[in-house]
Amino acid sequence: MMISEKQGKTMRKIFLVSLIFALIAILMPASVFGAGSDEASALGVAYRGHVEDYGDYPTDGSWVSEAKNLGTTGEGKRIEGFWIKLVGTDQLPAGASIRYNVHVQNQGWLSDTGLDTAINWIGDGGFAGSQGKGQRVEAIQIILVGEDGKQLPSYTVSYSVHGQDYGWSQGWKKDGEIAGVTGQSKRLESIRIKIEREGASTGTPVDEHGKLSVVGTQLTDESGLPFQIKGVSTHGLSWFPEYVNADAFQTMRDDWGINAVRLAMYTEGYNGYCVGDDNNRALLKERVINGVNLATDLGLYVIIDWHILSDGNPLTHQAEAITFFNEMAAQFENHNNVIYEICNEPNGGTTWNQIKGYAETVIPVIKSHNQDAIVIVGTPTWSQDVDQAAGNPILGYSNLMYALHFYADTHRDSLRNKMSAAIDKGLPIFVSEYGICDSSGSGPINEGEANLWMDRLNQYGVSHIAWNLSNKNETSALIRSDINKTGSWLESELSISGQWLVKMLGKTQ
Numbered sequence: 001m002m003i004s005e006k007q008g009k010t011m012r013k014i015f016l017v018s019l020i021f022a023l024i025a026i027l028m029p030a031s032v033f034g035a036g037s038d039e040a041s042a043l044g045v046a047y048r049g050h051v052e053d054y055g056d057y058p059t060d061g062s063w064v065s066e067a068k069n070l071g072t073t074g075e076g077k078r079i080e081g082f083w084i085k086l087v088g089t090d091q092l093p094a095g096a097s098i099r100y101n102v103h104v105q106n107q108g109w110l111s112d113t114g115l116d117t118a119i120n121w122i123g124d125g126g127f128a129g130s131q132g133k134g135q136r137v138e139a140i141q142i143i144l145v146g147e148d149g150k151q152l153p154s155y156t157v158s159y160s161v162h163g164q165d166y167g168w169s170q171g172w173k174k175d176g177e178i179a180g181v182t183g184q185s186k187r188l189e190s191i192r193i194k195i196e197r198e199g200a201s202t203g204t205p206v207d208e209h210g211k212l213s214v215v216g217t218q219l220t221d222e223s224g225l226p227f228q229i230k231g232v233s234t235h236g237l238s239w240f241p242e243y244v245n246a247d248a249f250q251t252m253r254d255d256w257g258i259n260a261v262r263l264a265m266y267t268e269g270y271n272g273y274c275v276g277d278d279n280n281r282a283l284l285k286e287r288v289i290n291g292v293n294l295a296t297d298l299g300l301y302v303i304i305d306w307h308i309l310s311d312g313n314p315l316t317h318q319a320e321a322i323t324f325f326n327e328m329a330a331q332f333e334n335h336n337n338v339i340y341e342i343c344n345e346p347n348g349g350t351t352w353n354q355i356k357g358y359a360e361t362v363i364p365v366i367k368s369h370n371q372d373a374i375v376i377v378g379t380p381t382w383s384q385d386v387d388q389a390a391g392n393p394i395l396g397y398s399n400l401m402y403a404l405h406f407y408a409d410t411h412r413d414s415l416r417n418k419m420s421a422a423i424d425k426g427l428p429i430f431v432s433e434y435g436i437c438d439s440s441g442s443g444p445i446n447e448g449e450a451n452l453w454m455d456r457l458n459q460y461g462v463s464h465i466a467w468n469l470s471n472k473n474e475t476s477a478l479i480r481s482d483i484n485k486t487g488s489w490l491e492s493e494l495s496i497s498g499q500w501l502v503k504m505l506g507k508t509q
Contacts, residue, residue, distance in 0.1 A: 043088040045098065045157070045193050050131050052077040069247045071190030073162050074486065078136035078187035080104075081129020086195075095147025098157065099123040103139040103182050104130055113141060115176045119149030136187035139180030144195070151175060154198045160246070160297060162190035167290060168246055172297055192246065204299020205259035211336040212301070212374060214399045217428045218461050219374075229301055229463035230505055231260030232478065233433055235470040236307065237287045238271035238280075243469045244291045247487025249298050252469075255489075257505035260301035262341070262432065262465045263291040267317050268310045273324070274317040285324075289331065296337055303376070303432065303465065304328055305341040312348035314358040314378070321358075322365050329369035340366050341432055343378035345405060352380050352388040363397055374399045376430050382439075384415060386429055390422040401430040407476075408453055409446035410439040416456050423460050431457060431464040435476040436497055441467070442474035445496050454504060466501050 046063035049070050050056055054077070057070070063085075064070040071079050086098050099121040101111045110128060111121045121141070122128040129137050142159050144152040158174040164186040173179040180188050210222030212229075221227040232252055234243055244263070252258045265284055266272045273284050288304060295302035306321055308314055314321065325340060332338045342362050346355050359377045366373050375397070379389050383403040394400055404419055423429055436450035437443050457464055471479040478498035479489065491499060 043086070043091040043155075043195055043197070045084065045195050046087050047082060047084045047191070047193055049079050049083070049191070050081040050127075050129060051079055052134070052136075067192050067194040068250070069162075069190050069192055069487070071162070071188070073167075073190050073245055073247070074242060075189075076164075077189060079129075079189060079191070080133070080135060080137060081127055081131060082137070082140070082191075083125055083127055084142065084193065085125035092155075093146055093152070096152050097123045097145060099143050099145055100128055101141040102128045102137045103180065104137055105135040105185075107135070108182075113178070115143060115151060116149075118143045118145050118151070118176060137180075138184075138186060138188060139178050139182050140188065140191070141176050141178055142193065143176040156196045156198065157193065158196065159191060159193045161188050162246070163188055168294060168297075169290065171293060190246075204253075205301060206296075206299040206337045209259075211372065212339075213372070214374065214401060214428050217423050217426060219401070219428070219430070219463055226461045227463075228458075228461055229260045229430075229465070231258045231262060231301070231303075231463075231465045232256075232469050232501075233262035233303075233305070233465050233467050234264050234291070235468040235472060235477075236264055236266045236269065237284055237291075238266060238269075238276075240470040240472070241287050242486045244287060244294065245486055246294050246298065248469065249294050249300060251487050251489060253298055253300060256502045258300070260303065260339075260463075260465065261291065261295050261469075262303040262305050263288050264305045264307045264344070264468070266307045266309065267320070268308070274311070274320050285327070288328070292332060292335070292338060296335060299337075301337045301339060303339045303341050305344055305432070307344040308378070309345055309347070312346065313350040313354060314343035314346055315354055318358055318361060321362055325362055326365050326369075329366040329373065333369040339374045339376065341376040341378075341403065342366075344403070344433070345382040346378050346380055347382045350380055352385065352392060355380065356389075356392065356394055359394055363394070363400070367397060372399060374401065376401045376403050376432055378403045383433070384411070384418070386422040386427060387418050390425040390427040393427060401428045403432045404429050405433045406431065406453060407435045407437060407439040407441070408449040409437055409444050412449055412452075416453065419462075420456065420460065423462075429460075429462055431462055433465055433467045435467050436500055437475040441476040445475055445500075447500055450500065450504075466497075 044066040047070055048063050084100050099118045101121040103109050142157050144155050144157050146152045156174050158172045159179055160172045161179045162168050163180055213220050218226050267274045271280050292302050363375055379385050383405040386402055386404050389402045437445050467476050470477045471481050471483055473481040480495050483493040
């Protein structure tokens with residue numbers, strides 16, 4: 001059959017239009033076409049609040065999603081009420097709902113606190129609290145109930161609050177437990193809520209990989225598979241304590257891709273643990289404990305770092321180290337996510353024999369509480385001379401690793417080759433601190449050398465921790481110096497080092 005030129009053009013147009021629609025159907029999310037998506041059907045929770053001076057919060061009218069922070073920390077702002085609702089309810093039995101009860105200043109509990117009366121609590125997006133009265137919420141209960149008013153089996157709702165003077169210290173409460181305090185006039189300032197199905201993994205790094213071990217030179221997970229820690233170190237806890245918060249840790253976990261944080265507690269220097277008074281020591285210990293608890297809540301691995309630097313020789317404060325690590329190891333003996341770094345950067349002529357003697361005194365203190373604990377031992381010359389440790393390693397203990405630190409613009413091929421030789425000789429190495437600038441921490445950025453380092457670390461499966469989480473006016477800081485936010489950072493709010501780190505982690509997940 002003959003086709004005219006006009007008919008041919010028409011048919012070509014029809015074909016092109018059909019092709020375009022076919023491509024759209026392939027590329028667009030299924031939910032656009034009414035088929036529904038996994039995200040839409042996933043069970044979760046969304047919540048909003050009424051916050052002092054901000055009003056309804058978030059102020060843009062959005063809802064906070066699963067396990068994210070609602071409210072503020074460090075601003076002294078009270079939460080005055082909540083809206084909480086479920087999403088993805090097609091997974092739940094008919095009639096199931098989320099219910100919540102709050103304790104309000106001058107009013108007390110809005111409903112009876114008994115779980116058998118939870119069906120009468122506020123639920124499914126209703127407001128619990130007060131507005132326009134300037135009254136704080138002091139405590140909250142949340143529960144999932146079925147159509148019969150009983151607690152819903154197979155599901156758990158967990159929630160953690162940040163309260164006046166006690167912060168996040170209460171950890172996660174669940175299924176109707178009281179979070180917050182009553183009778184003490186303490187405001188709630190922030191909250192996180194999440195829903196989990198019984199037996200389901202939350203997908204956090206610790207959930208997925210469990211207890212870590214050292215096999216040969218390789219860090220391995222609970223299944224015996226090679227595993228790399230990829231994390232971020234705080235700056236000194238005396239200088240930048242505000243970055244030890246749930247929002248910062250969760251942002252780095254979810255947006256950056258880290259699986260660990262390192263808590264750098266200086267032993268000397270400004271308000272160092274071994275030079276300050278008893279109150280300062282208690283405060284630093286509290287910050288370490290809080291940091292471990294936050295990391296644990298978020299399923300992150302966490303390194304407790306005895307950060308010697310200006311003191312140079314770990315023997316200087318060996319007695320204090322023994323006491324400190326005995327307390328920390330006792331407190332966290334049942335944690336499978338805590339790693340102990342017992343001497344950050346020995347320097348000033350300190351020999352490997354001195355470091356080894358110190359380590360052989362401190363390691364058994366930790367191991368007496370947790371025989372399987374991973375311990376990182378520093379090496380001479382600011383944790384660079386791993387060759388000396390490789391020639392005379394510590395014997396008699398499992399799960400030991402040795403620190404190597406580098407700053408990419410200063411430490412190049414010679415240190416990379418020293419690391420490789422030590423690993424080839426059988427030494428398990430952990431890069432517990434590095435930067436992509438020079439060794440001053442505030443010199444030129446060298447992304448080319450940094451990339452060479454990452455290639456070598458990945459070749460050997462070496463774990464690495466970036467320095468440092470702060471907005472200090474130096475090139476190693478990961479946050480821009482003009483940004484005062486302590487979490488939920490945009491990429492544009494990160495420094496050059498921070499932006500490089502996020503891109504690097506995104507490529508190596």
